[in-house]
Amino acid sequence: MILITGATGAVGRPLVEFLAGQGAEVRAVTRAPESADLPAGVEVVEGDPSRPDTVAPHLDGVAAVFLHSRTFGETADRLLSLARERGATRVVALSAMNVDDPLELQPSRYRGDRNKESEEAAVASGLEWTSLRVSSFAGNTLQAWGAQIRAGDVVRYVYAAFEESLIDERDLVEVAARALLTDELAGRRLELTGPQSLSHEQMVAVIARVIGRPLRYHEVPPEAAQQAMIGNGLPEPFVEALMARYAAYVQWQQHPVTDEVEKILGRPARTYAEWVADHVAGFQN
Ligand SMILES: NC(=O)c1ccc[n+]([C@@H]2O[C@H](COP(=O)([O-])OP(=O)(O)OC[C@H]3O[C@@H](n4cnc5c(N)ncnc54)[C@H](OP(=O)(O)O)[C@@H]3O)[C@@H](O)[C@H]2O)c1
Numbered sequence: 001m002i003l004i005t006g007a008t009g010a011v012g013r014p015l016v017e018f019l020a021g022q023g024a025e026v027r028a029v030t031r032a033p034e035s036a037d038l039p040a041g042v043e044v045v046e047g048d049p050s051r052p053d054t055v056a057p058h059l060d061g062v063a064a065v066f067l068h069s070r071t072f073g074e075t076a077d078r079l080l081s082l083a084r085e086r087g088a089t090r091v092v093a094l095s096a097m098n099v100d101d102p103l104e105l106q107p108s109r110y111r112g113d114r115n116k117e118s119e120e121a122a123v124a125s126g127l128e129w130t131s132l133r134v135s136s137f138a139g140n141t142l143q144a145w146g147a148q149i150r151a152g153d154v155v156r157y158v159y160a161a162f163e164e165s166l167i168d169e170r171d172l173v174e175v176a177a178r179a180l181l182t183d184e185l186a187g188r189r190l191e192l193t194g195p196q197s198l199s200h201e202q203m204v205a206v207i208a209r210v211i212g213r214p215l216r217y218h219e220v221p222p223e224a225a226q227q228a229m230i231g232n233g234l235p236e237p238f239v240e241a242l243m244a245r246y247a248a249y250v251q252w253q254q255h256p257v258t259d260e261v262e263k264i265l266g267r268p269a270r271t272y273a274e275w276v277a278d279h280v281a282g283f284q285n
Pocket residue numbers: 005006007008009010011012029030031032048049050068069070071072073094095096097108112113114115134135136137140
């Protein structure tokens with residue numbers, strides 16, 4: 001049995017679906033089972049990983065745990081020691097490629113994400129571990145620019161030249177599944193990226209080509225963008241760290257391409273253009 005935390009989210013849901021499709025026994029943890037809407041055959045259980053005692057009753061019979069870095073608050077060690085006590089032997093930790101950066105350049109920490117702690121708890125757990133040090137998700141671009149592209153042809157955003165290698169979440173999911181189902185990736189911190197590094201402006205050009213629209217990137221000063229994002233409800237410390245990250249890395253690629261996905265899966269990582277093609281509806285009205 002594989003226990004998945006964060007099972008209803010952008011990573012967890014496709015991971016649950018992929019594992020179930022491979023015939024694996026999956027137990028999905030969610031705080032809201034009534035609305036989880038996961039595939040038939042998946043055991044959906046109620047629990048909140050940030051309160052490990054609520055997950056404890058669901059650990060019996062679990063061999064491997066997927067530790068999702070948004071879910072456990074400050075309790076990853078406790079969660080994994082409970083899993084080990086109940087007989088688990090393996091943990092796969094969702095982490096991030098920027099975990100060794102100064103904390104003020106890791107925006108997601110300001111929303112409660114704990115990528116560093118996820119990896120550290122896995123390594124210290126006494127379980128067979130794998131850490132998934134992932135570059136930025138391709139889905140971030142839909143969150144950042146989707147509304148503007150649905151509304152018109154101009155994308156107003158910061159740092160046109162900022163470059164990174166976005167990963168297709170499905171590649172992350174397939175690597176995670178490999179790590180959960182086999183011992184091939186045990187004891188490794190895997191730096192997982194997409195197959196090419198693209199600037200913000202190049203990403204928008206890819207979207208334009210794939211959806212067949214004349215999109216234009218209009219660079220705006222960070223201060224103006226920051227005010228707009230805070231006005232739209234994003235927490236100020238998060239936005240400040242995001243802008244600091246862009247400023248710190250605008251001269252070089254933040255996440256240089258690695259070939260880990262291809263080496264592990266035996267096929268090239270999916271391109272950003274493929275990701276856009278599979279999410280065209282999100283960019284259209
Ligand atoms: N976006 C990126 O570029 C990137 C890159 C590297 C690493 N990461 C890391 O990946 C994680 C985000 O993954 P994701 O996109 O799958 O997240 P997500 O879509 O927000 O899903 C996370 C799931 O975890 C549960 N959850 C959310 N907040 C929680 C909380 N405070 N306490 C307990 N459970 C909570 C929710 O499930 P229920 O409501 O069903 O309980 C939710 O569906 C973050 O830790 C992020 O730092 C992201």
